[in-house]
Amino acid sequence: MLKFSENENRSDMIISGEMLGEDLLLDALDKIYSLSSPIKCKFLRGSFNDHYSIDANGSKFILRIYKNKKRYIRNITDIRFELDFLEYLHSNGVSVAFPIRSIKNETLNTVHCKNELRYIALFDHAEGSHIGxxxxxxxxxxxxxxxxxxxxxxxxxxxxxxxxxxxxxxxxxxxxxxxxxxxxxxxxxxxxxxxxxxxxxxxxxxxxxxxxxxxxxxxxxxxxxxxxxxxxxxxxxxxxxxxxxxxxxxxxxxxxxxxxxxxxxxxxxxxxxxxxxxxxxxxxxxxxxxxxxxxxxxxxxxxxxxxxxxxxxxxxxxxxxxxxxxxxxxxxx
The missing domain is CATH 3.90.1200.10 (Aminoglycoside phosphotransferase (APH), C-terminal lobe)
Structure with a gap:
């Protein structure tokens, strides 16, 4: 069962990497973010992180689930740096997919699944398609x-x-x-x-x-x-x-x-x-x-x-x- 968790200032990133089911994420999204119903969640791809497409009554977002410890992400402050940087670029007119703040005004949030803490971030959807x-x-x-x-x-x-x-x-x-x-x-x-x-x-x-x-x-x-x-x-x-x-x-x-x-x-x-x-x-x-x-x-x-x-x-x-x-x-x- 997936549970909503208060944002936690943890420095470790020891995460199993198990993919979270789409249905399990819906409840967490409803509790953490102010999204319009109905909310749909679909797995997109997995690499260093798992990504899901989110449709909230026609409004589109991308959900990222952080799933591993990697060389360039040493701790949670590294992730917060990225999210702060994206907010800064967006506020200064640079066209980037910026993080969406939660009901508690956080860009980085947490959920628990099978006694494991998982870090999540929701992003603005980038319209269009991959450049070829x-x-x-x-x-x-x-x-x-x-x-x-x-x-x-x-x-x-x-x-x-x-x-x-x-x-x-x-x-x-x-x-x-x-x-x-x-x-x-x-x-x-x-x-x-x-x-x-x-x-x-x-x-x-x-x-x-x-x-x-x-x-x-x-x-x-x-x-x-x-x-x-x-x-x-x-x-x-x-x-x-x-x-x-x-x-x-x-x-x-x-x-x-x-x-x-x-x-x-x-x-x-x-x-x-x-x-x-x-x-x-x-x-x-x-x-x-x-x-x-x-x-x-x-x-x-x-x-x-x-x-x-x-x-x-x-x-x-x-x-x-x-x-x-x-x-x-x-x-x-």
């Missing part, structure tokens, strides 16, 4: 939105904490994770990548850390986290990976997700609002390669959280080793 092959004109508007997000983020203050992205996060952690799996699965080692990794480390170390170049970022600006509609335009959501990092991190994710024409249009739109320094612009391709390495850890961590099979993890590791070989053979920039 967008035209250059729309891509420029998207670039302007990302730049506006970065500029507004410079003024954000919070009593809560959030991680900083550094070389350890980008390079050391993924390699350590891969080596652990390689040893367990008895696969070929990745010692061939050591020199390349060291060079990547030094290149990242040369990036500027000024307030303009290093600050709050979305952290995962892939097309599945952005919706577009002709009426409402672009809206960014899922700030679960937001962090303090290099601003080109968000641009490098976009670089990996779109063809060169769209990427260049995004970049032009971005620079019309926030110009990049020469080293920032030159480093985006290199940073994209680094993100291909980091992606492997994120995928493997997600497979662990969702208790995927050994075979599925093996496929990811083998594919990552192939990617590292390709990166290792690229000319140095």
């Amino acid at each position: 092959n967008i035209n250059p004109s729309d891509a420029m508007f998207f670039g302007k939105l990302v730049a506006s997000l970065h500029k507004k983020a410079d003024e954000f203050k919070s009593e809560h904490s959030r991680i900083k992205i550094d070389q350890g996060y980008l390079i050391n952690e993924p390699l350590e994770t891969l080596e652990k799996y390689i040893g367990t699965l008895n696969l070929s080692d990745i010692s061939f990548f050591k020199t390349r990794a060291n060079i990547m480390y030094e290149q990242i170390n040369q990036l500027p850390t000024t307030n303009e170049a290093f600050g709050l970022i979305h952290g995962d600006l892939n097309p599945s986290n952005v919706h577009y509609s002709p009426v409402h335009g672009f809206k960014i959501f899922d700030f679960d990976h937001c962090a303090y990092g290099w601003r080109i991190h968000d641009l490098a994710v976009i670089r990996l997700c779109f063809d060169n024409i769209v990427y260049k249009a995004v970049l032009n739109g971005y620079q019309s609002v926030r110009p990049l320094s020469s080293i920032e612009e030159k480093s985006i391709d290199m940073y994209s390669d680094v993100l291909l390495l980091r992606k492997s850890k994120d995928i493997l961590d997600m497979l662990e959280v969702n208790k995927n099979s050994k075979e599925e993890k093996t496929k990811v590791v083998i594919k990552t080793i192939e990617t590292l070989r390709i990166l290792n053979n690229k000319p140095f920039s």
Whole structure:
């Protein structure tokens, strides 16, 4: 049975990850939020968190159930930081899916299920659909939105904490994770990548850390986290990976997700609002390669959280080793 719980200031995030049933959530939603009846709840997807679509008498929302302890979410203050950040961006005119406050005026709320505390947040619905092959004109508007997000983020203050992205996060952690799996699965080692990794480390170390170049970022600006509609335009959501990092991190994710024409249009739109320094612009391709390495850890961590099979993890590791070989053979920039 699912029970409504008062908001609790707990620092631990040790959660089993069991998916909560749609019917069980309806009672909690009715008690926690001021939503119009009838309320409908439908499971959408699960990864590091579970997400549900909520229809409250025609008004749409997204419910997130936090379900695991992860590297970039150390405690509850990290989650509160994200929710505060989203409220701040929304209040400053940046198009993001913002958290809905509860009857008790909280953005982060809790429920109990089978003697386990679960943290939940309800978000504004992003109209439209995932961005796919967008035209250059729309891509420029998207670039302007990302730049506006970065500029507004410079003024954000919070009593809560959030991680900083550094070389350890980008390079050391993924390699350590891969080596652990390689040893367990008895696969070929990745010692061939050591020199390349060291060079990547030094290149990242040369990036500027000024307030303009290093600050709050979305952290995962892939097309599945952005919706577009002709009426409402672009809206960014899922700030679960937001962090303090290099601003080109968000641009490098976009670089990996779109063809060169769209990427260049995004970049032009971005620079019309926030110009990049020469080293920032030159480093985006290199940073994209680094993100291909980091992606492997994120995928493997997600497979662990969702208790995927050994075979599925093996496929990811083998594919990552192939990617590292390709990166290792690229000319140095």
